[in-house]
Each structure stands twice: as structure tokens, then as C-alpha cells.
Amino acid sequence: PLVLFKNTDAEYCLTPALTRRRETVPQYDLSPQERKMNLEDCFAVTQNVTGKTVIVVDDIFTTGATMEEAAQTLKNAGAVEVYGLAFCGSIENYGQIQ
Template structure:
């Protein structure tokens, strides 16, 4: 009861608002209809023939611009975890819970331990783990980033491919043979990072690997 009273007082003093335009909304994490419609742009991403050997399909919830870009940058670089309820609302609205019913494991693209220690969290886990739980999908941190790769935002496609080569490995003792995997990450740019993860899982015997990202910059 005390929690209910506290929440009521907080909502009265600081009413929840749309994270994009600031309009008042009913609950924390909610969006106004116009901004929600503007931000959700679920689309399949173009994959090269080389990538199609390793990963069947990648989808993104939206484009890496406007409000979506603002949220991802605030989460990753300013550690604004208060952005997460709005992001989780996007996922719940954009992705039907039954759409991924055949997936055995949801696996995040991992960070190297140095970056994980510096940031304090893996943004892919913060974004997608609650969604996976809500869909009753098994979350599995199956991959390790075994090399501390360089930032890629200014690299060419070839430089990215060299940078990411052999950057991931499967955790010891895990078995993904015969499993259907959904790889998740925050942004898809060239697809090389998610492809390198898929290669490791394919070599370990996974039968079907697809990808899901919050945004695409492709």
C-alpha cells in the first residue's frame, strides 16, 4: 500500500511523459501514439550472399536516427538506464510475442570484459533480456568476446571484417547443436559483428540463426 501511495504522489508531482515529444502519457515508458508510430519501423535487413551462408535473416525495430539514435547513444555512452522502459515499450508493441516461438535460445552479442567493466552493462542484455523473458524465450549468454576489438564507426567494410575476425568464441561446456538461435544486438550497420557471432554458433552445430537489432544504420 505504501508503494502505491508513493507512486501516486510521484506521478502527481512528476507526471510521466512521452520520451520523444514530452507529451503527458499514462505510465512511465509509454509513448504518445504519433511518436510511437514514427519510431517503430520494423524491417528486414539486406544480407550479402556471404552472410546468408551464416545467418538466415536479420530484422531491426527501427532506424538509427531521430529518437532511436538518441535513446541508444544515451544508454551506451551516458549510461542513462532511465531510457530502458521506453525502449522496452517499443519492443513489446513492435514484436508479436508469438513470432519467435520456435527459437531455442536468445543470445546477445557480447562485450569484451574491459568494455563491460567500463560501461557496467551490456546494452544488448539491457534492451532485450526483459523482452525475451516476456516472450518466454530462453536467454543464454553463450558467446565470449575473446579479443578487445577497436571501435568501428570510422572503418570501411573490409577494415571491420579484419577487426572482427575470430573475435568471438563459445563458452566452454555449452551445447547449441541442433538449436535455433536468435542473436540480438543494439545496432546493425554492416552486419559483420552479428555474422562473426553466427559463424561461431554455426560451427558449434546450431541449425538456424537469425538476428534482431533495435536499430539499423545500414
């Protein structure tokens, strides 16, 4: 994995906290609503996130469906705050998901 930062006191560290519990179809040909449905309940939390602030890192942000589903899964597992960081993206469809 790519390490973005590391605190020598181990207060901040990169730890994979999500995994896919099922396969999904590629998102690129799906509408915003289809993307949301495609990702519904696809993530599982693999680390204790109770009371923690989590940053979700993804390669691309298009409609926000992946970030939204990841954040909801983490919050359901007890994360206090969830932030998203994407390396590139398009916001042309953002806000169309209900």
C-alpha cells in the same frame, strides 16, 4: 541482461552464448572490410548450441559484420539456424562486405 521473452516451460530463454575472446577496436571509423577483419575470430561460444536455433541480439546493425561473425561462430559450434535482431541500424554499407 535484458529479457525479451521467457517461456515458463524454459523451452525459450535468453542465455548469453557468445563472449569475446579478444579485444577489438571500435567499429565506427572502420570501412566495411576493416570491420570484418577486426571481428575475425573474436567470438567464442559459451553454451552448448548444437542442434539449436539461436537469435543474436545486438544494439545496432550497420554493415552486418558483427552479426555475420557471430552467426558463423555459432554455426561452427553446431547451431542449426541463426537469426539476427538489432534494435536500430543503417543498411547503407550492407552488401559491400565480400
